[in-house]
Structures are given as structure tokens and as C-alpha cells.
Amino acid sequence: MTESFADSTLSPALWQAAHGVNVPEDPWPGFARRERRHRRTRLIRAAVAVAVGAALVGVQTNVVPLPRWAPGIAVAAAPAALLDAPPRGALAGDQAWLDALRARISTDPSMSTDTALGGWNPDGIWxxxxxxxxxLLYGSDQPGHRVALVAVPLRFGLLTKEALVWYMGPAGAGAQQMHYAGHSEGVDSPVMTLMRAGPDRGGFAVVVGPAESTVMISGDPRYTPAGTLEYQDLARADGSGVGFAVLPPAPLRNEPVVRVSRGDHVLYQGGLGGGPYAAIDPTGPELDALLTAARRGARGTPLNDANLRSFVGSALLDSRLPPAGTTVRVRWSGSEHGQAAALLTVQPAGGGVIAYAMHGDDRTGWWTDLRLLLPAEGADQRPIGWRIRADxxxxxxxxxxxxxxxPDAARVTVTVGGAPPATVTLDASNAGTTRIPPDxxxxxxxxxxxxxxxxTTPLPPVEAIMSGLPGDSPATRVTP
Structure with missing residues (x-):
């Protein structure tokens, strides 16, 4: 290709072709406009998200009030057996008093606990x-007192739950005289209890259970000579499923026990709590006298004073028997898993005999292996056995x-199911061990x-939970 050909032929053709191409304008201004528009959209969305988040945080921390009609998320509910029951007690029909109490509960902080109903939360309170x-679930006047059990709805932002709250005041008290007396947010127990006791005058206990249930508030137990347990029922019915008891001045000798049942089915059984109660003095003269008498006729390795004192004190506390008038005997003492062990009996004056097997020490703790109520007649002639538990x-x-x-036995046999009796080998203290399948x-x-x-004595089954008194269940007595 010659230079003249390029100049004369190609140059005009290329120039004409290039001149026909439509070159676009600079694209940057359009891109910048679109980016500004997108940025404004993102900022608006972020601002809306922040506002919504702040509102939710404000609602959840109770800073921003939520309308009362707004639904919440229930995180707990009081027992339906109490909530579904109709209002009980003489105050259930006093609408004016109830309205005044509602108004005060919702506006007066003193009607709550020291730390607020529902407890504290890191971001606020219920x-x-x-x-x-x-x-109102229950409300009534009792000697010297007005008592009310109230279901109070609680809210922490979007979360809701209910608390069962006791309020009390003097007899005939108006809503302004009622004050907070305790509450529960539990969902398991269908029973609410309240107890007050003082040294100057008698106290009271009130128990509210499900409708159509029977409430018993027991005083001191009675172990009959026939080997059964009887309770002194202090409760007076105050409507279906409600019991009220007048208590003597404190300190009470024993903690009252509540039993709520429907027919033969026990819905609840437990102590009332409260107090104060008369404690057993572990170094008092009454216990010293018991220990001296308890050692007479004891067989096996003698217990030191501290261990015997612990065993006897535990037995008296568990059986709710006072040292005065109670007879204690050590039937055997030795060791279990390298710790002090003993079989002893306690007997109230004119009552049945309770056998206790125990072992333990101050380092690892004390364990009760057996509680068995026996008829008084022939109790000293019965062989007694209990299962050894794993350490x-x-x-x-x-x-x-x-x-x-x-003491007078020449031999002891064990009969398992329908098998023939087998002799138990006894040592010099008339104690032995045998093997019996757990079932x-x-x-x-x-x-x-x-x-x-x-x-003869049946081998009692192992108590899974030692909640009641000896003789309260078939596992802890031999009398049907």
C-alpha cells in the first residue's frame, strides 16, 4: 500500500465513516442523579426501621404506653383451677369495694412488693x-382480719402474665386500708396459702384451692396406738375449696400442714411456712435426758454423743414430736458406707412407735433410710429391715x-414372694444383711x-419423696 493510496482513498472513507457514528454524551451526570435518588430511598428506609425499632423498644420497656386493648404475648399463666373458679367468700358480691380495690391496685405502688410484682427486669419492671x-378470687372477713386473693394482670411491653396476690387489712377494712401480703406467679400448684402468726395474739391461716375440693389445715399430729396417723383439723370451711384456721400465739409447736383433696385424690400437701416455731434445743436438758434413756439396751457399736444427738433431733423434727413426753430407744447402731448408722424408735406417750433408720456424718450430711409407724403392741418384738441405698x-x-x-430373737427368716423362708445370718448385735430383688x-x-x-414385719418400699409424716402413706406404716 502506497502513501498516496492511503491519503487519496482511505482517509476520506474513514473520515466519512467516523463522522457518521453518533457519539453519546458524557454518562456521569445521569449516573450521579440515579445514585442520589437511591441514597434518599435507603435513608428513608433506614429512618423508618430505626423509628419502628425505637417504638418497639419503648413499648417493651414500658416507656411508650401500649393501649390496654392491644394484645400481648402471654409468657405465664396462673393455675387454671383457681382462675376458672367463681369468686368465693363474702366479699365476692361487694361490687363497690371490689371497684375501689381494683383502682388502688392499678395506681398505688404500695400495693405491690418491694421489688414490684413480676420481679425486676434489666430493661424495666412488670x-x-x-x-x-x-x-377477685376470694375475699372474706375473718376474726380480726379482712383477706383477699386477687388475680392481677401484669405487662412488660408486649409480654403478659398473671400473678395471684394476697391483700389483707383489719376486719371490715376499706380498699384504702388493704395492703400487700404476698404473691405467687407459679403455674404448677393449684393452691394458694397465707399464714400470719404473732407472739402477742393468735394468728390465722387461709387456704384457697380449686372449687369442690376439701381443705384440711392440721395442727399437732397424733400417732395412735394402733399404728395410724391422725391429724387435728383446724380448718373451718369458708365456701367450696377454702379453709380458714385460727392459730394460737407464736411460737407454734409445729408447722401446720395443708392437705387439699378431691375425693380420694390429694391435690396438694405441704407445710404452711410462716412461723415462728418452737425449735428443739440440741443442748437443752430435755434432749439430754432423752439421750441418756435412749442408750439403755442399745446393741452394736456405740454412737458418740454428737451423732446420737443429730439422729434423735432429726427424728423428733421429722415426726413433729416434742422432747417432753417422748420415749426414744436405740435398737441398733453401727456403720453404713463408713459412716455412723442407727436404728432408733420414738414413741409419744400412749401412742404408736415410729422406727427410723439413719446414717451420715457432719462432712457428707445425714440421711434417713427408713420411716415406719408401728402399732405400740409388740413393737419391740418385730424384726425391722430396710434397703441399703447406693453411696x-x-x-x-x-x-x-x-x-x-x-433382742429376744434366736433367728430371723425372710420370705420373698412365694419362695420358702430363708434364714438371715445375724451377728452378735442381732443384725444381718440379706439380698432381696428391688421389685x-x-x-x-x-x-x-x-x-x-x-x-413379723413387711419390708417397706423405699420412699421416693419424704414429704409427709410417718404413717401418712402406706410406705411408712404397717397398719392398712
């Missing part, structure tokens, strides 16, 4: 919700059974030197 949903945190019952023969019932029989039967 507040009383819709006043119209405050409901671990679960204390699982094993197939090993400790057997203690009565098998068994009977122990003691014989005298002439072959006659001294006494």
Missing part, C-alpha cells in the same frame, strides 16, 4: 395491666437389705428360742 381484668448422689436402692432382729415384696419373721413367732 407493670399492672388492664385494670378491668383484675379479678452416690442418686442414692439408688440396692438389693441389699439390713435386718435388725428384736420383690418380702416379709421378715423373728422366732424365739422355742421356735415360736415373736413378730
Amino acid at each position: 407493670e399492672v395491666g388492664d385494670r378491668d381484668r383484675i379479678r 452416690n448422689s442418686t442414692r439408688t436402692p440396692t438389693d441389699q437389705v439390713r435386718v435388725i432382729a428384736p 420383690q415384696p418380702a416379709t421378715l419373721t423373728a422366732y424365739s428360742t422355742d421356735g415360736s413367732v415373736l413378730g
